[in-house]
Amino acid sequence: MNIKFNVLLINGPNLNLLGNREINIYGNISLTELIKKLKKKSKQNNINLFDFQSNSESKLINKIHESKNIKIDYIIINPAAFTHTSIALRDALLAVNIPFIEVHISNIYSRETFRSNSWFSDISQGTITGLGIDCYFWALKTISNRLKNISK
Template structure:
């Protein structure tokens, strides 16, 4: 199996995982999730970078950088930007890299405004409601032989 390069993007407020609404988002911290993903990638011979920002422009710029610094796949939890960001959607479309959309909580079991995603229709898959396991499932799918 050839080595893959994967970028994981975490959107706003995910830096507060572990303390923010653990009933919805679980008790693992962002560092816990990133460490587990990095260890999985290292063990499997893949390269993985994790990036988090609360700023839409920083996420757009990071995605645009993939025009030069290509990766094989993207795992993104756009968080609150899921429901608002045409800019992030357009950036992902522009770089034309396959991606999986991940949400820790089941967005469809929450408020109505969380039910719409600007990303789901262009993603290769969407994982919602599995907590941190959603990231790991996305990684396993992307890296399957």
């Protein structure tokens, strides 16, 4: 019997502009293209990948709250600029108690000083930063391995 796992991919503010903004930092692939590739990889790993992007903190919080009801097994989150400011998003992740991996396309530790603080890294299962869009695929691979080990 193949168990299907549910993973929620959350992308925060300005990631809707992926592929069009600061290409030297974020690359030239659009969020739509990235999600399409991630969903293809997810299917190969027996994962249902749900995705959500918003520039609104409240919508992101609501989506995290909903994740408990739709039986999400794991979350991949790129909180973007909210990484450095949102205790509310942190509290939402703590409240639902779903394991998550924090990802960042750019290396937040090699940029402006204020970007080196994350409100999520100490409560995440791990943080992948600075590897471009590959960070999403590494997170997915890690989650796939962990979920397979749980289901044994």
